[in-house]
Amino acid sequence: MKIAYISTYTPRPCGIATFTNELVRAINRNERQMSVEQHIFAVTNGADAYVYPNEVVREIEKEQLTDYIDAANVINNGGYDICVLEHEYGIYGGNSGGYVLSILKRLRMPVVVNLHTILENPSVDEKAILLEIAQQADKLVVMTSYATDLLTRVYHISRSKIIVIPHGVPAFPLRRAEAKEVLGLTNRRVMLTFGLMGRNKGIDVVIKALPTLVKKFPDLIYLVVGKTHPEVLRHAGEEYRHYLEGLVHELDLSHHVVFHNSFVGQDQLATYLSACDIYLTPYLNEAQVTSGTLSYALGAGACVVSTPYWHAAEVLADGRGILFPFKDHQALETELHHLLVDDSRLDAIRNRVRHLQGELSWGSAALRYLDVFLQTQQEHGFIKADGEDVSQAAVHLDFQHIRRLTNQVGIIQHATYATPNYHHGYCLDDNARALLLALMAQENNRQDDRLNELISTYIAYIYYAQRPEGNFRNFMGFDNRFLEEIGSEDAFGRCVWALGYLVRCQTNSSFHQIGKEMFDRAKAHFLDMRSLRAVAYNMLGIVHYLEYEPQNQELIGILHELVDFMYLEYQQNSTEHWHWFEKVVSYDNAIIPLALLRAHRYVQREDVLQVARLSAAFLDAILFRTETLSLIGNEGWYTWQASVASFGQQPIEVYSTMLLYTELHCHDPKPIYHERMKRAYNWFLGENDLQLKMYDEETGGCCDGLEAYGVNRNQGAESTITFWLSTLHMQRVFGHYPYYPLASSSWSKSSKFTVA
Incomplete structure (x- = not known):
């Protein structure tokens, strides 16, 4: 099977790029030993230059419309069996990423779209673009049940077109004590947040919750791992990071909060996740239908404490984690105190999520994606062979x-x-x-x-x-x-x-x-x-x-x-x-x-x-x-x-x-x-x-x-x-x-x- 991906791609520091890279690697080593050839059409930003790996066969400059059209022609003439589009509004050019439609509407093959962002209250452009994407796609892949609900309730998309495949997670070979030793954190209670940084991540909420906690638990350390998001950096520089550093200094937390300003690889990330006692996603608003960082933390068997954004509210239900109100550092302090004084409570939550590593592994995700690709090929071919014209819509006079x-x-x-x-x-x-x-x-x-x-x-x-x-x-x-x-x-x-x-x-x-x-x-x-x-x-x-x-x-x-x-x-x-x-x-x-x-x-x-x-x-x-x-x-x-x-x-x-x-x-x-x-x-x-x-x-x-x-x-x-x-x-x-x-x-x- 020959597969074309349209996405950002590593080494670009971007969550979608990392996701696509991991998916490609997992499909390459799939358990069925199915023969695959995978090529990436990488969306780039002219302000940054990357040395891409060999699987990247073409670059698409984000704001260059002709690049999208040329890429569509290359894909159509490249003998691909299926095209996979990773969709996030911000990675494509045009208003609300509308340039991506210039590819989708020209493709002459089955198309599977991974929807990484689904908005409950989209702008006119955002809604119109997602509806066009849904119209062109053979299948839409989402990562949570709540995402399916949004697509059917807000966008009126048929459930028959939607498939849920949870976000994949890497392997975690180290035990907690081993990982702490590798990081030089033996005998420390480790809390962790990782990912590209921006104000919407709510890291300041965690920092404000720490002063009382570190007095009672002097071995507590909070690791913030990740670079500032490139778009944030482009428009606001390191303003948020400087604010956080000033807050740490003001609250006298320099021995308890450590910033690792780097975009870490999968192996190093697995070590950080294996070492953490508590993982935090204190995001500031509910409108996040998928969080790769949350999936990784659950796959690592961590105890997750989070605000109730959509993905977290779904996967942390039934005692699989702890939720606290948005922007409420006092409520967070209370929840963390309960966990830190009661190891049995911490262990109980870890035990409830321990089995998720196998279910969420990239190997499992790869098999599910291959099944979707094969199913989509068969259904696409059947529709064409049957002669059914499902792509027609009438315009009725409406004054x-x-x-x-x-x-x-x-x-x-x-x-x-x-x-x-x-x-x-x-x-x-x-x-x-x-x-x-x-x-x-x-x-x-x-x-x-x-x-x-x-x-x-x-x-x-x-x-x-x-x-x-x-x-x-x-x-x-x-x-x-x-x-x-x-x-x-x-x-x-x-x-x-x-x-x-x-x-x-x-x-x-x-x-x-x-x-x-x-x-x-x-x-x-x-x-x-x-x-x-x-x-x-x-x-x-x-x-x-x-x-x-x-x-x-x-x-x-x-x-x-x-x-x-x-x-x-x-x-x-x-x-x-x-x-x-x-x-x-x-x-x-x-x-x-x-x-x-x-x-x-x-x-x-x-x-x-x-x-x-x-x-x-x-x-x-x-x-x-x-x-x-x-x-x-x-x-x-x-x-x-x-x-x-x-x-x-x-x-x-x-x-x-x-x-x-x-x-x-x-x-x-x-x-x-x-x-x-x-x-x-x-x-x-x-x-x-x-x-x-x-x-x-x-x-x-x-x-x-x-x-x-x-x-x-x-x-x-x-x-x-x-x-x-x-x-x-x-x-x-x-x-x-x-x-x-x-x-x-x-x-x-x-x-x-x-x-x-």
Whole structure:
């Protein structure tokens, strides 16, 4: 069996690295003598360099997204039978470690995930990432029963996917007296805490409990073994260690508290654990579902005294250890006193945990993991062979967030997460988009009276925003006062697009009539526009109007002039290798060739059609430069002498891109256009550069952008409207609400967009 691990790895000082190293070693020497080949894809931090052992075949720089994608490709092509991911939010790059999904969603093999951290109250990002991990994994391994409860209760993950395998522990060959002799601690009562140090470990609580105890038990010594956690060191230095050292000095405990500032190996650690009379984990909060140090102490047969964090509360129940309240040094002092004056009580606890060494040994853990790997392979293969498509999920129309953002005035521009943000008020752009959405939804469901209410609200905003001469104001504060006399050209154009759609669609006559009047007033400004996108929006609105009144020669004449303007911009800016209308490809780009393609129905110019196709092919090569839709980010855009900006990707781009491919399919029904449209839609649902969902099923909203760190979790009007416009468009084209693959479907770089 050939196994790939994605994890941190020794010699990096990290608990996950140590865990993976011990698991790999244990599987190598498994009792069944099963032949295994194990390779590590080690997550590293550029600030530190390590000399890795031979089993590390590739390094993944934590904050380098391309490293994750490259690693996925290497694993897929490496003949591995199974991939094991060790998951802890902090070891991976991106917001809450979201970059790890860029590997998981690309893997084409069985995947087992070890969950080292499970939060009861996760952030939005943390919950979304764990749910995505669970969706991609064949099996989730946890180390306690409480972890299973959290996964089912908080994350609603099926128990059938979860397997409990306790944390492995090393062998402990030395007796207590022998270990004490090795450490030079003969005739001392030894208390111990080990692990990477940080304020959350609560070591100061133990130190504060010692002054009275050492007077009664002068042979008592407390060993604190372990370096400061690298992340703590990076951000706070040795501040906590210095605080502890000062506390020891203040309480006159220098002969009773010893710090070993080192990351000890397994053999030395086993010696420390064998020597201790009492092991302490005085952590400061309950949210720790797994503690490797606690498992090691139990495996060593130690008497453990701990605060009741989740792992400790479970494994120390029924007299297997002693619990004391968080941050309560007086309660700890009392419990330690009872143990130190009564050896029989200490021995009774040790006897209750003595049998755990065999159950928790790494040898036992290795056999359980091998069983999971074999089972996962069989089940994964069976599902594939059976043809059952278990990776499909439906998107159902849900306007709850649209209604949440809409009040009696219009739709609020922005949200903080899913809560409307009144500070930013309203804008014409979003009310025009919202009108377009409500009209499209009404065409699908004429029995929904609530849609008429939305349509009325958005029309009323647009009507109030229009000036007597036909122009529009855009931004309005929450106090219902407009913030400028005339809005942007783009806002004007988006409004014309929506009004043209209103005129052509079969809504009630009063809506139709007021839309027609507003469109006619705005008509005087159509030829004043100089923004290419405003021109394109106007063209789309005119084409919709002409669908209602196809013989309107005035509008056809205006359309010809707008096409001429756009064609001239192309001629002035394009080159042999730059088929675009400007020297920068920026926002809502697909709308420009889309407008030319739609205008061709009325202008019938082959040179314009050729420009539309050339620019569409040029844009396609940019957007599909990888296996997923990769939008041009607003952090620099794409200029003709620079590279494409990767992040600041906006949902608005997806809808116009889908419309472009639909129009191309109307002109030339090639399958690739529908394939591109589906892939564009799937950007919302996780098939993007970060493999993170933008749509939030819980709120009915869509997140505002895809950033280098992860998802911008605010769910404003533009992004949410754009998502639902895209969903309705998919329904219209394919006849049903869309389904999407949760794992990337097959992709061929030979799928080329060609110009007829």
